[in-house]
Amino acid sequence: MTAINAWFSRERKTPIAEWWWTIDRELLFALIALMAFGMLLSFAASPPVAERLGLGAWHFVARHALFCVPAIGVLIGASFLPAKWIRISALVSLIGGIGLLVLVLRYGTEVKGAHRWISLFGQTIQPSEFVKPAYAVMAAWFMSEQMKRGDVPGQAFAAVFFAAIVTLLLLQPDVGQTALMVATYGALLFLTGISWWLIGVLGGAAMGLAGLAYIFFPHVARRVDAFINPETGDNYQAERALESLLEGGWFGKGPGEGIAKRYLPDAHADFVFAAGASEFGILFCLMLVGLICFIVIRALILAQSQHSLFNRLAASALAIQFGVQSAINLTVNLNLIPPKGMTLPFVSYGGTSMIAIAFGMGLLLALTRRKPEETFATGLPIRSAVKHEAL
Amino acid sequence: MSAISSKEPTIALDGTRKARGNLTSARIRWAMAFVLAVFVVMGGRLVWLGNMDLDTAIEGQARAAIMASRPPILDRNGIEMAVDIQVPSLYAEPRRILDVDEAAEALRTVLPNLDPAWLRDRLTGDEGFVWIARELTPAQRDRVMHLGIPGIGFLTETKRFYPGGPVAAHVMGAVNIDNVGIAGMEMYLDDSTDLGLLQELGLARDSELNPVNLAIDLRVQHVLYDQLVDAMERYQAIAAAGAIMDVHTGEVIALASLPDFDPNNPAGMLEEGRYNRITAAKYELGSTFKTITFAATLDSGAVQITDQIDARFGVRFGRYTIEDFHGKYRILSVPEVYKYSSNIGTIKMMQAMGKENFRAFLTRLGFEGTPVVELPEVTASAIPSNFSEVGAATASFGHGLSVTPMHMLRAVSALVNGGRLIEPTLLMRTEAEANARATQVISAQTSDYIRYLMRLNALEGSGSRGNAIADGYRWGGKTGTAEKVVDGRYSSEKSLALFASAFPLDNPQYAMIILVDEPKRENEQTGRTAGWNAGEVSGRIVARIAPMLGIQPNTDPAVDDRLIPVQLRF
Numbered sequence: 001m002t003a004i005n006a007w008f009s010r011e012r013k014t015p016i017a018e019w020w021w022t023i024d025r026e027l028l029f030a031l032i033a034l035m036a037f038g039m040l041l042s043f044a045a046s047p048p049v050a051e052r053l054g055l056g057a058w059h060f061v062a063r064h065a066l067f068c069v070p071a072i073g074v075l076i077g078a079s080f081l082p083a084k085w086i087r088i089s090a091l092v093s094l095i096g097g098i099g100l101l102v103l104v105l106r107y108g109t110e111v112k113g114a115h116r117w118i119s120l121f122g123q124t125i126q127p128s129e130f131v132k133p134a135y136a137v138m139a140a141w142f143m144s145e146q147m148k149r150g151d152v153p154g155q156a157f158a159a160v161f162f163a164a165i166v167t168l169l170l171l172q173p174d175v176g177q178t179a180l181m182v183a184t185y186g187a188l189l190f191l192t193g194i195s196w197w198l199i200g201v202l203g204g205a206a207m208g209l210a211g212l213a214y215i216f217f218p219h220v221a222r223r224v225d226a227f228i229n230p231e232t233g234d235n236y237q238a239e240r241a242l243e244s245l246l247e248g249g250w251f252g253k254g255p256g257e258g259i260a261k262r263y264l265p266d267a268h269a270d271f272v273f274a275a276g277a278s279e280f281g282i283l284f285c286l287m288l289v290g291l292i293c294f295i296v297i298r299a300l301i302l303a304q305s306q307h308s309l310f311n312r313l314a315a316s317a318l319a320i321q322f323g324v325q326s327a328i329n330l331t332v333n334l335n336l337i338p339p340k341g342m343t344l345p346f347v348s349y350g351g352t353s354m355i356a357i358a359f360g361m362g363l364l365l366a367l368t369r370r371k372p373e374e375t376f377a378t379g380l381p382i383r384s385a386v387k388h389e390a391l
Numbered sequence: 392m393s394a395i396s397s398k399e400p401t402i403a404l405d406g407t408r409k410a411r412g413n414l415t416s417a418r419i420r421w422a423m424a425f426v427l428a429v430f431v432v433m434g435g436r437l438v439w440l441g442n443m444d445l446d447t448a449i450e451g452q453a454r455a456a457i458m459a460s461r462p463p464i465l466d467r468n469g470i471e472m473a474v475d476i477q478v479p480s481l482y483a484e485p486r487r488i489l490d491v492d493e494a495a496e497a498l499r500t501v502l503p504n505l506d507p508a509w510l511r512d513r514l515t516g517d518e519g520f521v522w523i524a525r526e527l528t529p530a531q532r533d534r535v536m537h538l539g540i541p542g543i544g545f546l547t548e549t550k551r552f553y554p555g556g557p558v559a560a561h562v563m564g565a566v567n568i569d570n571v572g573i574a575g576m577e578m579y580l581d582d583s584t585d586l587g588l589l590q591e592l593g594l595a596r597d598s599e600l601n602p603v604n605l606a607i608d609l610r611v612q613h614v615l616y617d618q619l620v621d622a623m624e625r626y627q628a629i630a631a632a633g634a635i636m637d638v639h640t641g642e643v644i645a646l647a648s649l650p651d652f653d654p655n656n657p658a659g660m661l662e663e664g665r666y667n668r669i670t671a672a673k674y675e676l677g678s679t680f681k682t683i684t685f686a687a688t689l690d691s692g693a694v695q696i697t698d699q700i701d702a703r704f705g706v707r708f709g710r711y712t713i714e715d716f717h718g719k720y721r722i723l724s725v726p727e728v729y730k731y732s733s734n735i736g737t738i739k740m741m742q743a744m745g746k747e748n749f750r751a752f753l754t755r756l757g758f759e760g761t762p763v764v765e766l767p768e769v770t771a772s773a774i775p776s777n778f779s780e781v782g783a784a785t786a787s788f789g790h791g792l793s794v795t796p797m798h799m800l801r802a803v804s805a806l807v808n809g810g811r812l813i814e815p816t817l818l819m820r821t822e823a824e825a826n827a828r829a830t831q832v833i834s835a836q837t838s839d840y841i842r843y844l845m846r847l848n849a850l851e852g853s854g855s856r857g858n859a860i861a862d863g864y865r866w867g868g869k870t871g872t873a874e875k876v877v878d879g880r881y882s883s884e885k886s887l888a889l890f891a892s893a894f895p896l897d898n899p900q901y902a903m904i905i906l907v908d909e910p911k912r913e914n915e916q917t918g919r920t921a922g923w924n925a926g927e928v929s930g931r932i933v934a935r936i937a938p939m940l941g942i943q944p945n946t947d948p949a950v951d952d953r954l955i956p957v958q959l960r961f
Contacts, residue, residue, distance in 0.1 A: 147411055187422065190418055190421075190422070191415055191418045191419065191422070192415070192418075193411075193414045193415065193418060242440075245440050246440060246443060249441065250441045259487075262487075262541075263486075263487055281441075282437050282438070282440060282441035283441075285437050286434060286437050286438070289430060289433050289434055289437065290430075290434070292430075293426070293427070293430040296426050296430075297423055297426060297427065300419055300422060300423045300426065301423070303419060304416055304419045304420070307412075309411060309412075309415065312415055312419075313415065316415075316419055316422065320422060320426075323426050323429075327426075327429050327430070327433070330433050331429075331432075331433065334433060334436045334437065334440070336432070336433070336436060
């Protein structure tokens with residue numbers, strides 16, 4: 001015990017103590033709490049799906065728990081990275097991810113008419129999940145460099161990468177991830193200060209893209225039609241999700257008592273929120289939504305307090321990416337927007353998604369650590385920094 | 392991209408750095424505001440969903456109402472007449488059925504009487520709830536459960552069960568499949584008590600409801616029912632009905648009407664002619680009504696019990712002459728007029744009283760409107776508001792006016808109990824409660840006369856056949872053989888036989904009315920008039936129920952002699 005205490009002691013400057021006293025512990029624990037929520041919901045939502053697929057009832061629960069272990073490792077590991085290594089790891093992920101995105105088109109396994117998955121070392125992974133946070137960090141770096149030193153064509157780099165990734169995603173096709181990429185890029189442009197006039201133009205362009213998606217992707221069109229006019233078309237998922245949400249009432253029917261979730265496709269993944277609602281109730285859902293909201297807002301506040309422009313932009317971009325992904329998933333679950341394949345970060349079942357999110361959030365934690373150099377800049381003392389100086 | 396940032400030299404000046412910081416800081420605030428707005432919308436949506444009322448109605452019926460219980464109904468001695476039993480009912484949730492054909496096939500292995508096409512149609516669709524088969528047995532439920540079909544379930548419904556079957560059908564009434572009273576006392580309980588409200592609120596669901604005791608004595612009810620069934624067969628009648636009332640409390644201890652139905656299977660209730668003939672049908676009661684006329688005239692003082700009435704000639708009204716059925720055509724004493732059922736004598740007595748007074752007496756005796764009783768199945772009597780001379784004459788012997796047998800039973804009770812008119816009831820009531828609401832309609836003296844006359848008619852008149860059967864129970868009453876109107880004329884073939892009686896007449900306890908509709912001769916030697924059928928039925932009933940009701944037989948002629956008014960004793 002004393003040994004463990006010694007690791008975290010402020011008296012000596014171990015890397016763990018340094019990490020522990022500079023990391024934002026509220027955000028860290030909120031993220032771990034979100035994983036715990038995910039575990040809880042997995043118990044409610046995934047057994048019927050597993051049974052339907054002819055697997056053991058606890059197949060997805062066990063695997064979900066198994067993914068949590070490396071996810072926490074990645075989360076904490078990434079949060080240790082200093083700024084330089086953050087950029088390097090992001091760059092590696094970005095280049096590697098884009099490479100895999102190319103390979104996916106050729107060698108990917110086709111699931112429901114889309115090539116999104118690739119087998120690597122016996123594991124199927126979805127490269128787009130890793131590209132997302134990596135792009136957020138790298139684009140933030142490009143843009144911040146251009147803002148600081150006008151001679152770096154950062155905006156151009158960011159735009160080229162963006163165009164390349166979106167093209168690859170649309171070839172899969174994966175409209176959901178494309179939308180997230182657009183949101184990330186748009187958020188960065190917004191944060192770096194494009195004029196409101198331009199925001200209007202780009203917003204219009206985004207609407208135009210959505211319109212094109214409606215025209216060119218039949219499955220998108222079908223879902224939108226079914227949402228606008230529930231009488232026609234197949235709105236099965238959304239209806240079952242709503243039924244499941246209503247079933248539990250404020251306090252839920254209790255563990256194992258939900259019935260509607262049994263008929264909810266993807267109850268363990270995209271619709272885990274609605275499936276859990278029937279058993280744990282609306283109040284529980286409000287708590288979960290509140291927790292996600294806290295994570296996003298907390299991350300944005302921390303980003304705002306960063307003095308380094310890169311840190312500020314990268315942390316904001318990661319936070320917004322996380323927020324947009326959560327918001328799309330939740331609004332679909334709540335039947336506020338047409339169905340859209342999007343997982344709920346840390347809650348939905350999915351190994352790649354969970355580890356990629358853990359990577360992104362780990363980077364966010366690393367970016368928002370309290371930094372001694374900044375305390376010198378502001379003149380406000382931090383105890384560890386003062387101690388460090390005193391030594 | 393010109394708007395994005397400065398194209399300043401590579402040396403970042405403190406000023407531009409600060410401006411950059413302010414800009415991004417402001418933009419992050421915008422982002423936070425946007426994030427908050429989106430999450431508030433989601434929270435609002437969740438609260439809205441939480442407050443949404445789920446439509447748990449089952450085909451328009453609240454779930455609680457279906458599972459609601461009703462109070463047990465007991466007779467006056469605590470014997471169960473209606474109870475709730477729990478039965479499983481099979482329902483389906485079509486939107487959750489994965490394979491309609493498979494489900495339908497499997498269900499038909501247990502419930503082969505379901506039509507395959509109907510069942511498939513029933514299981515197809517997007518409804519959340521449809522009934523498949525209601526009120527099954529526990530064994531059937533277990534077998535359906537073993538099929539393991541998804542989207543199929545059971546609800547435990549309460550089903551009303553009447554252990555006696557049709558014995559007290561018209562008293563009990565019935566409930567529909569949703570356990571709502573639709574006739575008889577069941578409907579009365581829903582309408583008059585808070586039961587319907589309780590069921591709607593779902594409070595009547597699990598709670599033990601206080602049993603309701605009826606005035607009915609199930610033993611007596613059984614005898615009455617039995618004898619009416621016997622009468623239907625014996626006289627090949629189209630209908631038979633009867634009711635027995637406690638003359639002191641107004642409690643109806645038995646009430647039956649044939650043809651009837653089984654409350655356990657209330658569909659039969661709607662068949663032609665199954666109505667309650669005691670409260671929901673009105674008849675011209677014929678000579679039975681003479682008891683009323685006698686009470687009216689004797690009580691008014693217009694006629695004395697010692698008077699002599701000239702019945703030598705028929706009474707002429709223009710071209711019509713009213714004659715007697717078994718005419719003596721001589722001067723009759725008042726008791727003889729009653730005993731021989733003389734129409735002429737009765738008209739003379741009524742005329743002595745005056746038709747207006749006679750009409751007023753009918754109102755006083757409660758013949759107006761619908762009979763006062765808990766049953767919802769009632770009909771209003773039809774009595775002309777002003778009698779013509781002929782109308783009053785025919786009314787005096789029970790023609791030209793229609794009342795329900797229940798009206799008559801109430802009046803007879805008042806005539807023998809000392810003159811107190813009491814509202815009939817199917818619920819328990821004490822004598823004190825009854826007296827508190829009773830009105831004195833004739834004098835005790837007149838009541839004594841009527842008891843004498845009724846007993847006299849049993850000893851020497853048209854009730855003698857019944858009296859021979861009910862020997863010793865001091866029973867008596869007045870027959871009535873009312874010819875029915877067929878094609879606008881009174882028919883001599885089709886008649887309604889009635890007997891309004893009371894017993895024991897030395898100390899009246901019970902009044903009874905029996906009617907047999909269109910009786911035929913039992914055999915060649917017997918007659919067709921009321922004494923032969925309604926009279927004998929009454930006698931048989933009294934002989935069976937009097938011992939149950941604690942009435943000792945007494946064949947001492949002195950008992951009957953004491954009934955004779957002093958003026959007539961020799």
